[in-house]
Every structure is written in C-alpha cells, then in structure tokens.
Amino acid sequence: MDLEDTLLMMPGPVPVAPRVLRAMSKPMINHRGAEFSAMYDDCCEILADVFQTKNDIFIISGSGSAGMEAAVGCTVGKDDVVVTLENGKFGERFKKIADRYGKVNPLENEWGYSFDLAEVEKKLEEGAKAVTLVHNETSAGIQNPAKEIGKLAKKHDALFIMDGVTTLGGDDVKVDEWGVDIAIVGSQKCLAAPPGLSMVSVSERAFEAMDEKGELPYYLDLKAYKKSGDKSQTPYTPAVPLFFGLQEALHIVKEEGMPARINRHATCAEAVRAAVAAMGIEMLPQLDEFSQYSNTVSAMKAPEGVTGNDIKKDMLARGITIAGGQDRLSGKIFRIGSMGNVQPKDIMLTIQELEVVLKKRGVISGLGAGVEAASEVLDSLL
Amino acid sequence: MDLEDTLLMMPGPVPVAPRVLRAMSKPMINHRGAEFSAMYDDCCEILADVFQTKNDIFIISGSGSAGMEAAVGCTVGKDDVVVTLENGKFGERFKKIADRYGKVNPLENEWGYSFDLAEVEKKLEEGAKAVTLVHNETSAGIQNPAKEIGKLAKKHDALFIMDGVTTLGGDDVKVDEWGVDIAIVGSQKCLAAPPGLSMVSVSERAFEAMDEKGELPYYLDLKAYKKSGDKSQTPYTPAVPLFFGLQEALHIVKEEGMPARINRHATCAEAVRAAVAAMGIEMLPQLDEFSQYSNTVSAMKAPEGVTGNDIKKDMLARGITIAGGQDRLSGKIFRIGSMGNVQPKDIMLTIQELEVVLKKRGVISGLGAGVEAASEVLDSLL
Incomplete structure (x- = not known):
C-alpha cells in the first residue's frame, strides 16, 4: 500500500x-x-x-x-x-x-x-x-x-x-x-x-x-x-x-528565523547522538579541537555483527528511510539525517524504530534507553 | 487579478x-x-x-x-x-x-x-x-x-x-x-x-x-x-x-501516440501560417527545397510601423504570451509557439486576439480573415 x-x-x-x-x-x-x-x-x-x-x-x-x-x-x-x-x-x-x-x-x-x-x-x-x-x-x-x-x-x-x-x-x-x-x-x-x-x-x-x-x-x-x-x-x-x-x-x-533554525538543527543532531550513545553505538568521526560532529547528519559505526545496510533495510521495512555508508564506508556505517524541517517527533519515531530494529538484531537487550536520551535533549525545543 | x-x-x-x-x-x-x-x-x-x-x-x-x-x-x-x-x-x-x-x-x-x-x-x-x-x-x-x-x-x-x-x-x-x-x-x-x-x-x-x-x-x-x-x-x-x-x-x-502528436503539431503550425498569410503578414524564413517552416514555432516579420515587441506587449495585456525576436531579431519579428499539448482552441483564441491587436494598430482593416483561414486548416483535427 x-x-x-x-x-x-x-x-x-x-x-x-x-x-x-x-x-x-x-x-x-x-x-x-x-x-x-x-x-x-x-x-x-x-x-x-x-x-x-x-x-x-x-x-x-x-x-x-x-x-x-x-x-x-x-x-x-x-x-x-x-x-x-x-x-x-x-x-x-x-x-x-x-x-x-x-x-x-x-x-x-x-x-x-x-x-x-x-x-x-x-x-x-x-x-x-x-x-x-x-x-x-x-x-x-x-x-x-x-x-x-x-x-x-x-x-x-x-x-x-x-x-x-x-x-x-x-x-x-x-x-x-x-x-x-x-x-x-x-x-x-x-x-x-x-x-x-x-x-x-x-x-x-x-x-x-x-x-x-x-x-x-x-x-x-x-x-x-x-x-x-x-x-x-x-x-x-x-x-x-x-x-x-x-x-x-x-x-x-x-x-522560522535563522537563529531558531540553527538551534533546532543542532538540538536534533544532539538528540540522535545522545540516543545512539545510550544504546552503546559509536560515532564514526574522529574529532580534534577544531572539528565537531555534524549538526545535520549523524554517522554511526555499524555495531558488531550487523552491517549499516542491514539497519537501513530493516528501517525501510518499517517506513523510515535512513542512509548507509557510501563507497569505502559502505556497510561499515549508517547515517541519520536531521536536516531541513525535521521536527522532534521525527527524531523520536526514528530512534524508537531504531531501538526495535537493534533489539531484533540482538545488538541491544531492552527498549527505552535511546528514546529517553533523545527525549531529554529535545525537551528544549518543545 | x-x-x-x-x-x-x-x-x-x-x-x-x-x-x-x-x-x-x-x-x-x-x-x-x-x-x-x-x-x-x-x-x-x-x-x-x-x-x-x-x-x-x-x-x-x-x-x-x-x-x-x-x-x-x-x-x-x-x-x-x-x-x-x-x-x-x-x-x-x-x-x-x-x-x-x-x-x-x-x-x-x-x-x-x-x-x-x-x-x-x-x-x-x-x-x-x-x-x-x-x-x-x-x-x-x-x-x-x-x-x-x-x-x-x-x-x-x-x-x-x-x-x-x-x-x-x-x-x-x-x-x-x-x-x-x-x-x-x-x-x-x-x-x-x-x-x-x-x-x-x-x-x-x-x-x-x-x-x-x-x-x-x-x-x-x-x-x-x-x-x-x-x-x-x-x-x-x-x-x-x-x-x-x-x-x-x-x-x-x-x-496520444507519436503519429497523431506529430500531425497535430504540423496542423497547428500550418493554421498559424494560413492565418497570418490571410492578414498579409510575411514569414521570416527564407526557404529552399531542403528546409521548411517549423512545425512547432512560427516566426513572422513585424508589419510596417509596428515592432514585434509592440505586438507581444499588446497580446500580453490580453492574457496571451507570445514571443518577440531575440538579439539581432529583436523588434523585427514576433513568434507564436504551437508546441506541446497545444489545442485548436488555443490557436483560435491566439489568432482572434492577434487580429484585434493588429486592427487596433492599423495593420489590418477588418476582423475575421485570419480566424477563417486558421479554422479551415484546424478542421482536420476536430
């Protein structure tokens, strides 16, 4: 349908x-x-x-x-x-x-x-x-x-x-x-x-x-x-x-105004990072004092035993399109965009479904940790 | 409005x-x-x-x-x-x-x-x-x-x-x-x-x-x-x-099918040419045995005392966008496109309005000749 x-x-x-x-x-x-x-x-x-x-x-x-x-x-x-x-x-x-x-x-x-x-x-x-x-x-x-x-x-x-x-x-x-x-x-x-x-x-x-x-x-x-x-x-x-x-x-x-828009993007990306951290998933970027995690797209390493494409495929079956890795990063990472008019509820649904996918794949043992972490960060936008 | x-x-x-x-x-x-x-x-x-x-x-x-x-x-x-x-x-x-x-x-x-x-x-x-x-x-x-x-x-x-x-x-x-x-x-x-x-x-x-x-x-x-x-x-x-x-x-x-589509385009352009000929307006192209008038856009010389842009402007005021000449042909010609999903009634309205514009500008003395000529050609599409 x-x-x-x-x-x-x-x-x-x-x-x-x-x-x-x-x-x-x-x-x-x-x-x-x-x-x-x-x-x-x-x-x-x-x-x-x-x-x-x-x-x-x-x-x-x-x-x-x-x-x-x-x-x-x-x-x-x-x-x-x-x-x-x-x-x-x-x-x-x-x-x-x-x-x-x-x-x-x-x-x-x-x-x-x-x-x-x-x-x-x-x-x-x-x-x-x-x-x-x-x-x-x-x-x-x-x-x-x-x-x-x-x-x-x-x-x-x-x-x-x-x-x-x-x-x-x-x-x-x-x-x-x-x-x-x-x-x-x-x-x-x-x-x-x-x-x-x-x-x-x-x-x-x-x-x-x-x-x-x-x-x-x-x-x-x-x-x-x-x-x-x-x-x-x-x-x-x-x-x-x-x-x-x-x-x-x-x-x-x-x-919306650019200051509010910038804050919303930064907060949504922070919520994604907080959520995946709560699930024990590592970010891809290796930062120094001048670089930072992206405020518009989060790239995570695929957890052991699962490929980025597995996660992408499972999420798509549940009605959510995220991205895998490109070229040399193919399979090794998965990416969640949080750009444009993205709203807190979009992040919440994505994290909720990601938890379900990762639990089914045996990566995490229980639901709720990611959702809670994301929710706490997103509260400032409500 | x-x-x-x-x-x-x-x-x-x-x-x-x-x-x-x-x-x-x-x-x-x-x-x-x-x-x-x-x-x-x-x-x-x-x-x-x-x-x-x-x-x-x-x-x-x-x-x-x-x-x-x-x-x-x-x-x-x-x-x-x-x-x-x-x-x-x-x-x-x-x-x-x-x-x-x-x-x-x-x-x-x-x-x-x-x-x-x-x-x-x-x-x-x-x-x-x-x-x-x-x-x-x-x-x-x-x-x-x-x-x-x-x-x-x-x-x-x-x-x-x-x-x-x-x-x-x-x-x-x-x-x-x-x-x-x-x-x-x-x-x-x-x-x-x-x-x-x-x-x-x-x-x-x-x-x-x-x-x-x-x-x-x-x-x-x-x-x-x-x-x-x-x-x-x-x-x-x-x-x-x-x-x-x-x-x-x-x-x-x-x-529609390409044969019917090609015939419709050719007939609509022919109707434009028949109409302007009936109004005493000359086509721009100088043909030989291998070239022909376009089946999708007709380029006419501006009648004496009027520029192509005058005609374009008058037509636009009446709700119809036609084209003038570009670069070195600017002012010297006007062009009527008859491409895409153009229908006989679009040609009929365009010719009707062109007649009114040209009569007001003193180029032609009466209405109807262009419309009649276009109509005769377009009959085959009805």
Missing part, C-alpha cells in the same frame, strides 16, 4: 513541506517575464541572510555537484594548483573535479578523521590558486573547521571554495566573516526545498580569478550568471517549478 | 497539463531507491520511441543548453575542428559552446535563411571531428535539413550533433535513420513537461569519441551518465519533482 508517507531521514533529499509541494504545481510562467524576476530577487534576498554575505548569489538549475564544478571550473586553469582537503566522499569529489581543470595537491585523510591544520598550511605554503573544503562532510558526519581554513587561505592568498551543501540553511555559516570566496548549497538539504537547484555566492576576488582564467565552462559560467543576475534572470532556461518550491521553502526559513 | 491563466503561446515553456502539475507535488522519494529507478526506466523507454532510436538515452537535470554542452564538451578536444551551422540564435549558441572546447569552422547564415548544402559539404571537406545542427531553429522558425546534413556528416566521418530541442516530441525525428550521434531535447517544449531537464541520445561512435578525448566535463560527463544509467540511476542528485512531471508528460505523449 503506497501512501507516499515514508519518513525520509536521509541526509537529503529531505521531506518537503506540503505548502512547498503545492507551490510546485502552479502553472508555468514566462521565465523571461516580471513575475519570474520578482521571484528570483525574493529568493536571493533571503539567501543573503542564510549565507551571511553581501556577495552576489546565483541560483543554478543543477545539483550541488553542478555548483561545485561551477566554483572550480570558473576559477582554476590548467596550470593552477588546487589544495583539496578530503575526509569523505564529497572532499574526494572536489579532488576529482579539480583534477579535470587544474593540478591537484591533495590532502587525503581517512574518511571521518579531522584535518591537521599544520598539514593544511604546509600544502598551502607550496603555493595554491585555491583550496577546497567540504564544510560538513555528509558522507562521514563530520563538520570541518571552515573558519580556520579561511584564515589559512587568506594568509596564503588562495581562493577559499567551500561546499556548504549540508550546512547552509541549517547551521551557522559566516561566508563573509570566514572569507569564503565561493560557497555552495544544495536545495534539497537544510533548506528543505526539492532537489535540483544549487546556489552559490561569489566574491569579487573570485570574479577577478575568472577574468584571469579567460575561457569558462558554458552552462556553469558564473560570469554569465552575474550578467543575467544583474537583470534578475538566469542565463539559461531555469527549472521554473523548482523555483516555485524554493521560494516557498525560503519563506519557511524566513518565518 | 492573478488567476494564473495566462495562455502561453511561446516556443517554451509551454502550458503543462494539470495532471503533470499535480504529479510534481508528490512527496520526495529517495533518489537512490527502486521507485526512482522504475520511473527513470519508464521515461527512457517512452523517450526511445520519441527519438526513434536504439541508442542510450540519458536525462540531465539541466536545461537544453546543458544538453548541448554535454554533447560538445564530451566529444570535442581542443585540437578538434567543429563545423557549426548557424542560421539563428541556437546555432550561434552551438558555435559559442564549441569555441570553448575546440576549434570552430563556422557557417554563418543570416538568421532564418536556409543553408546551402554545397557550402556545408565544403566545410566538412576541410576536415571536422563534428558538425552541429539545430534541427528546428526556434529563434527564426525554420526547420533545417537534418537528414541531408546527417548524410554529409557520415560521408565525411564527422560526428553529427543535433539540437532537437524544439522538434523531438512534436515532430518526426529519425535519430537512427539520419545517423544522429547525439540528439538533444528540452523538457519544456514539445514534450510539454516543466522546464529544467534535458535528454540526450548517444551513439556508440560518440562514446568512442569520448574515450579518445579522455578528460570530460564533470556534471555533464556523459560517460558517468552511462555508468549510472546502466543501473537506472543518475550520477548526481536528480531534480526529483521534474522527473515526476516528465514521467506524467511522457505518459500523455504515449497515450
């Missing part, structure tokens, strides 16, 4: 509010008309608050990966060195993208392990046009030290390109204060809009790098986005229904 | 059926799950019939321009020559894209003027890796001779890259028979889905060119699409609501 009511607790796509879904069923409009332009401007204005930036913001009809490629492909030429910081799948993705456009000087950590800032600085001292960082490594549930990397980038005159795909809209991201030259977010994560759009902020320094580079990619040409954006338009046909959805989702963000 | 019922008679985005709009408001699903894969396969199966091809078909979350760049960017290296055939804005776009990836040997016609096939062959004789053609030049309302260009491409061993953005799904496009190596369509044109997706068919020969080329773009890497497509997935997060909409729109295509 398909009631379309599976609870999505993945790190995106996240559940989309009914009013956002309804917005997407509006009739098509002329994407070169005044109505579209007004919607475009409205979205950019709210996004400026989300990004905490005065930089230009552009909305690309394409996934977060398109935004990542736009950032690198527009600023990095074939002789330019990019320091790519990798401690998960999306850090690796930046490395792969950078490799197609320039020369990569990678720092490759175990996935989920903190970066040694001294090692980062050593890489930058060797000379770099840009450094790429994934603020929140979705694949490993670790939040990397954006502020510190921003300082190092500035000191060594490298562009700071930051994937904020799973922090922007749900966590405290200070694009201007941290000196992020290009920051990228995906629509289907903390902003709780449907998937298919990515948004990027671009600094003056990044535009200068584009002028130096010369030939840019075509569909992801950020200078073309700038030229059209100044007229409140997109250079190519935009995905109109996704803009309808994004605008409505951003109105929800504005109504 | 915004009743959201403006009649879109532009060459895309086109009106989207209510059942397609409703499909887009379905709750999000896991884009890596079985439900998404089944939807992906269903879309590709219907598209194979639309493209008349056995080649692989991929669905890109991005506009038609993204599809055009994927075609060129994946097959053309910096030392490769591309013959770009231009008689309108989208032919020019192919030239601009090709210029970012390889060496361009352009054939530049007046916009709306037929290509001289002998000139095309001369260009190809100079040696080319690929030739690009816009099957239906949307900016100028002319249909270019794809079959003949396909023969020349084969004879001179060049890849045949064809923009079928405004023919596929509404006109007779024989991808395999004509030897089209990469054909591209946009979702928001004849297929009457929302904007934001492009679909491309890729031949074995095109994949071989990609292997030769080596480094491909990232987001538009068609080899990555192939690898994921074999598992009924996309390489990057797909725009899920647009897939919901596309699937429903393709079901409408299947229910």
